[in-house]
Amino acid sequence: MLLSPSFKLLICASALTWASAVASHGNVTPQPVDTGDLPDLGTDALNKNPFREGNEHGELNEKAVNIGESAYAGNCAGCHGIEAQSGGLTPDLRELTEWDDEYFIGRVMNGTDRGMPSFKSNLGQTAIWSIRTYVESVSDN
Numbered sequence: 844m845l846l847s848p849s850f851k852l853l854i855c856a857s858a859l860t861w862a863s864a865v866a867s868h869g870n871v872t873p874q875p876v877d878t879g880d881l882p883d884l885g886t887d888a889l890n891k892n893p894f895r896e897g898n899e900h901g902e903l904n905e906k907a908v909n910i911g912e913s914a915y916a917g918n919c920a921g922c923h924g925i926e927a928q929s930g931g932l933t934p935d936l937r938e939l940t941e942w943d944d945e946y947f948i949g950r951v952m953n954g955t956d957r958g959m960p961s962f963k964s965n966l967g968q969t970a971i972w973s974i975r976t977y978v979e980s981v982s983d984n
């Protein structure tokens with residue numbers, strides 16, 4: 844691929860911003876999540892948030908919201924921002940809609956090659972869907 848020099852610079856600059864953003868936000872060590880008495884969903888990824896119940900407005904499971912809140916704070920806030928207010932360096936998770944469930948779990952389990960770590964070995968899907976549920980509780984969608 845041919846890249847113009849200015850484009851290369853841009854890439855460097857954003858990589859640097861990245862490094863310092865991650866460093867200054869400190870802790871990216873995965874934090875274990877106690878999923879309390881939420882059902883254990885096993886390891887085969889569901890393609891839809893099981894804690895969004897019933898109607899189209901998606902009533903959220905309160906327990907999942909609470910567990911997801913601390914799981915998010917311990918594992919995601921360092922990069923995605925307090926209460927999912929990204930500040931622009933990472934995608935704003937509040938913009939995802941319920942149609943993005945499958946995409947969401949895939950990203951969190953597998954990570955991406957542009958700065959998103961994989962959480963597969965640290966978080967079970969019960970914890971991941973709780974985080975998803977928490978993020979929904981603080982978004983407008």
Ligand code: HEC
Nearest residue numbers: 871918919922933934947950951955956957958959960974
């Ligand atoms: C070390 C920083 C970092 C941590 C920690 C992190 N992420 Fe990310 N995340 C990123 C980056 C960077 C991207 C964009 C990656 C890309 O475009 O390839 C991203 C992308 C995503 C996406 C895709 C969003 C979209 O609109 O495309 C989801 C979903 C996501 N992260 C969820 C989470 C969750 C949930 C956690 C906590 C369990 C988490 N992330 C922890 C850096 C991080």
